[in-house]
Amino acid sequence: MTNEKKVVVDLQGIIKRFYIGQPNELQILNGMDIKVHEGEFVAIVGESGSGKSTLMNIIGALDRPTEGSYFFNGEDISKLSDKKLSNIRNKQIGFVFQNFNLIPRTSALKNVEIPMMYAGKGRKERTNRAKELLEIVGMAERYDHNPNELSGGQKQRVAIARAMANDPALILADEPTGALDTKTGRIVMDIFHKLHKSGKTIILITHSPELAKETERIITISDGSVVSDTGTKVQDAGGENNDAV
Amino acid sequence: MMLFENLRQAYNSLVLNKKRTILTMIGIIIGLSSVLLIVSVGDVISNIAEKYLINATGGNTIYFISGIDVDGDIDHKPERRYPFTEDEIYDFIDSTNGEILDISSNSSVNVSGNFMLDDKHKSNVTMQGVTSSYEITSKMRLTNGRFFNRNESRYGKPVIVISDIAAKALFGSSADAVGKVLDFQGQVSVPQYDPETYMPLDDVVIKVSGNVVVLGVYEYISDGKSADIRTDDMETAVYCPSQFINDIADLEESSSVNGFNIVQFVPADPTDTTTAQDMIRNFALEKYGSDEDYRFTVKDQMAMLSTITGAVSIITVAFIVISAISLLVGGIVLMNTMLVTVTERTKEIGIKKALGARNSTIRAQFLFESALICLISCAVGVFLGMFFGMIIESNLDRIISLVPNEGIQYFLLNSDIHVTPSLNAIIISTTFSLAVGLIFGLYPANKGAKMQPVEALRYE
Numbered sequence: 001m002t003n004e005k006k007v008v009v010d011l012q013g014i015i016k017r018f019y020i021g022q023p024n025e026l027q028i029l030n031g032m033d034i035k036v037h038e039g040e041f042v043a044i045v046g047e048s049g050s051g052k053s054t055l056m057n058i059i060g061a062l063d064r065p066t067e068g069s070y071f072f073n074g075e076d077i078s079k080l081s082d083k084k085l086s087n088i089r090n091k092q093i094g095f096v097f098q099n100f101n102l103i104p105r106t107s108a109l110k111n112v113e114i115p116m117m118y119a120g121k122g123r124k125e126r127t128n129r130a131k132e133l134l135e136i137v138g139m140a141e142r143y144d145h146n147p148n149e150l151s152g153g154q155k156q157r158v159a160i161a162r163a164m165a166n167d168p169a170l171i172l173a174d175e176p177t178g179a180l181d182t183k184t185g186r187i188v189m190d191i192f193h194k195l196h197k198s199g200k201t202i203i204l205i206t207h208s209p210e211l212a213k214e215t216e217r218i219i220t221i222s223d224g225s226v227v228s229d230t231g232t233k234v235q236d237a238g239g240e241n242n243d244a245v
Numbered sequence: 246m247m248l249f250e251n252l253r254q255a256y257n258s259l260v261l262n263k264k265r266t267i268l269t270m271i272g273i274i275i276g277l278s279s280v281l282l283i284v285s286v287g288d289v290i291s292n293i294a295e296k297y298l299i300n301a302t303g304g305n306t307i308y309f310i311s312g313i314d315v316d317g318d319i320d321h322k323p324e325r326r327y328p329f330t331e332d333e334i335y336d337f338i339d340s341t342n343g344e345i346l347d348i349s350s351n352s353s354v355n356v357s358g359n360f361m362l363d364d365k366h367k368s369n370v371t372m373q374g375v376t377s378s379y380e381i382t383s384k385m386r387l388t389n390g391r392f393f394n395r396n397e398s399r400y401g402k403p404v405i406v407i408s409d410i411a412a413k414a415l416f417g418s419s420a421d422a423v424g425k426v427l428d429f430q431g432q433v434s435v436p437q438y439d440p441e442t443y444m445p446l447d448d449v450v451i452k453v454s455g456n457v458v459v460l461g462v463y464e465y466i467s468d469g470k471s472a473d474i475r476t477d478d479m480e481t482a483v484y485c486p487s488q489f490i491n492d493i494a495d496l497e498e499s500s501s502v503n504g505f506n507i508v509q510f511v512p513a514d515p516t517d518t519t520t521a522q523d524m525i526r527n528f529a530l531e532k533y534g535s536d537e538d539y540r541f542t543v544k545d546q547m548a549m550l551s552t553i554t555g556a557v558s559i560i561t562v563a564f565i566v567i568s569a570i571s572l573l574v575g576g577i578v579l580m581n582t583m584l585v586t587v588t589e590r591t592k593e594i595g596i597k598k599a600l601g602a603r604n605s606t607i608r609a610q611f612l613f614e615s616a617l618i619c620l621i622s623c624a625v626g627v628f629l630g631m632f633f634g635m636i637i638e639s640n641l642d643r644i645i646s647l648v649p650n651e652g653i654q655y656f657l658l659n660s661d662i663h664v665t666p667s668l669n670a671i672i673i674s675t676t677f678s679l680a681v682g683l684i685f686g687l688y689p690a691n692k693g694a695k696m697q698p699v700e701a702l703r704y705e
Contacts, residue, residue, distance in 0.1 A: 062599060062698045083603055089698075090601020101596045101702070105257050117250060118601040162600070 007071070008170050008201045009036040009059060014068035016054050028054045030224040031068065036203060037232060038169075041196040043204045043212035044219045051224040053174070056205050060093055060172045061085045073169055090118050094163025098175035100155040102147040108134060108158045109143040115165040133161035137191055153184030160191055171195065171202045177211065189214060247609070255614040258586065259621075269575075269582040270622040276572030277626035277678045278633075283568050284670035285634065287561030289662060291554045305515035306349045307545045309508045309525050311533075314540040327533050327541070328506055335399050337528045338510075344521050347378035347395055349509040356453060356490060358431020360407075360415060360483070368411040369480040372431065374487030378511035390423035390461030393486055401488030403457045408465040408481035419462040430454045433494045453493045457485065518545045572677065575622075576685035583615050583689035594693050595701030608694035615686025616679060623678045627671055634665035 016029040028051045036042050046052040057063040058070065061077060064085075070078040077088060094115075095101075102111050112130035121129075134143050137157040147155055156176060163171050173192065177185035189211070196202055204215055212218045220228040259266045312327040338345050356372035379385075380392040389412075393404045405427075407415075412422040434448040465481050512521040522543045533539040587594075594607055637644065641662060666674075 057699050060599070062702070086598065086601050086603045089599060095599050097702075101592075101599070103593060103596060105261070114597070115600045117247065118603070118606060166601075 005037040005039060007035055008038050008073060009034065010071035012069045014058060014065045014070065016058065017066045028224050032226055034219060034226065036201065038201050039199050040217060040232065041202045041215045042217045042219060043206060043215040044221060045206060045209060045212045046221040048207060050222050052205050052221055055221065056172060056174050059203060060095060061088045090115055091166045092169045094168040094171045096159050096163050096171065096173040096176045098178040100159050102155055102158060104147055107144050107146055108139060111158055112162045112165055115162060119166050133164050137161045152180050153187055156180060156188050157191065169201060171200055173202065174205045251610055251613040254610060255617045258614055259617065265582055266618065269578050269618055272575035272578040273619055273622035273678060273681065274626045276575040277623055277674050278629050279568035279571055280565060280677055281626060281630040281666050281670055281674040283561060283564040284673055285666045287557060288667050288670060291557045305518065305546050307510040307512055307518055307522055307525060307543060309510060310542040311506050311529060312541065314542050327539060334508060341524050343513055344524060346381065346511045346513055347376045347398065349376060349378060349511045356431040356433050358429055360411065361428045362415045366415045368414045370411060370483045371480060372483050372485055374490035375484050376487060379484060385463045387461045387463050389419045393460055398486045398488065401486045401492045403455060403489055404460045405457045405483050405485045406461040406463055407459055407483040409462055410465050410479060410481050411483060412462045422459050422462050425459050426456055427459060428456055451494045455493055572681055576681040579615055579618060579682065580685040580689060583611060583686055587611060587689045587693040591696065591701050591704040594696050595698055595704060598698035599702060604694040608690045611690035611693050612683060612686050616682040619678045619682030623675050627666065630666045638663065638665065
């Protein structure tokens with residue numbers, strides 16, 4: 001019972017279809033059930049075309065499933081409005097993308113501040129927190145640089161700091177080392193390990209089995225279904241809304 | 246908080262696409278400047294109309310037109326005239342208990358010439374014929390003596406009121422002037438019109454001379470219209486009863502005066518003339534009311550003025566509508582630019598949405614940008630409007646000389662014309678262009694706001 005943890009992500013029978021003109025409909029996800037607990041570091045692995053991007057969009061609340069329920073921190077968010085979904089993306093989920101996706105012509109500091117700005121935090125609080133986060137990822141000296149003045153690894157570190165801005169319940173990383181060389185990729189992965197040790201829940205989406213091995217749990221998907229799951233080391237907390245002991 | 250950030254982003258975006266921004270702005274600036282220009286011109290015209298009426302008669306007078314109802318049936322032509330004699334009119338004024346001060350009669354001609362005390366003391370003057378009410382309607386201030394009264398005015402007594410400048414030149418001081426007799430010589434130019442075409446002909450010049458008694462001295466105040474500097478020998482106006490000029494120049498002979506059909510009354514209270522108007526109506530009905538065909542008009546000048554300014558504002562509105570079309574085109578250019586901007590920044594919209602930006606956040610960002618374009622254009626437009634206004638104003642003499650009518654030319658040269666946009670015009674055009682920015686920016690901004698985050702993120 002000591003390993004009992006709250007469920008952060010709970011996908012139940014998720015189906016996603018795309019309608020590309022009648023009668024053609026494309027079913028990408030064929031009823032997925034995935035549960036991720038608080039503090040877990042999970043890799044979702046799959047070949048390209050396996051549906052992992054679609055899955056990531058649903059987990060990240062960027063898209064809604066066609067069928068099925070998605071409980072995030074105990075709340076069913078599969079049918080929420082645009083406004084409520086953006087609120088969840090803002091406060092509960094931190095994205096790290098393959099191609100960094102920093103806002104151009106905007107300093108590293110401002111980039112990290114953006115999610116806090118959307119959350120309505122004051123200017124002083126934002127700046128202090130952003131500087132703190134940039135220090136954690138080792139970018140303290142370059143906070144006033146614009147993205148085009150940063151290397152790939154540096155951009156990704158700023159992006160991680162940005163993902164952490166509102167202290168989200170989940171960090172969702174989509175091929176975070178995909179555009180980086182081995183050395184800088186290593187630095188980025190080390191940051192994820194550091195975050196995991198501090199108790200963050202991380203889902204890493206990748207096609208690389210080596211990278212997946214660094215995590216503590218690997219979920220393999222193929223053709224829109226889960227084909228293997230190395231299994232969780234923790235058990236569900238008693239109730240969905242019950243705070244973990 | 247978001248305001249500053251929106252401003253920063255909008256500014257960055259505008260600077261990034263300088264050429265596009267400037268081209269868009271040019272469209273709006275042209276539209277805006279034309280609205281500004283039209284509103285300013287409309288203002289100038291109504292100001293001139295107002296000043297013209299007030300200048301011509303000095304204050305709010307009541308027109309009484311006997312025999313015709315100007316608002317009534319146009320076909321109604323009086324078979325006979327319905328005149329009032331001067332004695333009838335003055336007796337009526339005496340019976341109004343001061344509700345009506347006088348009739349207003351600025352003589353249409355002035356005497357220009359010399360006043361002499363002796364050979365050494367002379368002063369160049371323009372002698373203007375007015376009635377006793379002029380003291381009140383012109384708001385003049387007397388320093389010594391008094392203005393002529395209604396009876397002196399009525400019977401054209403040889404009395405004058407001179408300026409303190411003329412008093413100093415002639416007598417040494419204002420106090421010494423009152424009660425003195427002056428000789429004068431001068432001439433009266435009587436404008437002539439072709440009886441059929443009403444085109445102006447050469448003036449007939451009548452030489453006049455005589456003696457006048459100085460009744461009072463008024464304080465000369467520069468009207469600020471001309472750049473005159475107060476000097477001791479400058480030409481100033483002196484006032485005498487208009488009837489006096491008529492008498493000395495024998496004007497009665499040339500005009501067919503055997504009673505008045507049109508009378509201008511000066512009411513005691515220019516702001517509320519209803520009582521005075523009622524009295525005039527009763528006066529008219531008393532004499533001719535038994536005739537069923539009798540029609541007449543009683544109208545105060547403010548009512549006439551509002552008729553004129555009303556006409557001007559209708560024309561102005563029509564022109565605003567036309568120039569608003571160019572602003573509309575500017576708005577469409579803006580919409581096009583913003584659509585391109587939104588499409589270009591699809592990826593950025595996707596990132597922002599992933600970071601938790603709401604639809605309203607994205608919408609505000611783009612609306613801010615289009616509003617900023619319009620506000621900058623507006624500032625430039627107003628600046629240009631002032632610049633061109635200044636150019637026009639400094640060349641006003643040349644422009645006015647193009648006006649075909651000499652009378653109007655003279656009047657325009659003597660009125661205080663400002664072509665620079667009024668505050669009113671600036672507020673109207675700013676509001677207009679801001680509205681254009683928001684209305685035409687709304688569709689592109691909405692397009693950006695409604696993008697699906699997944700598709701926007703995928704955009705390269």
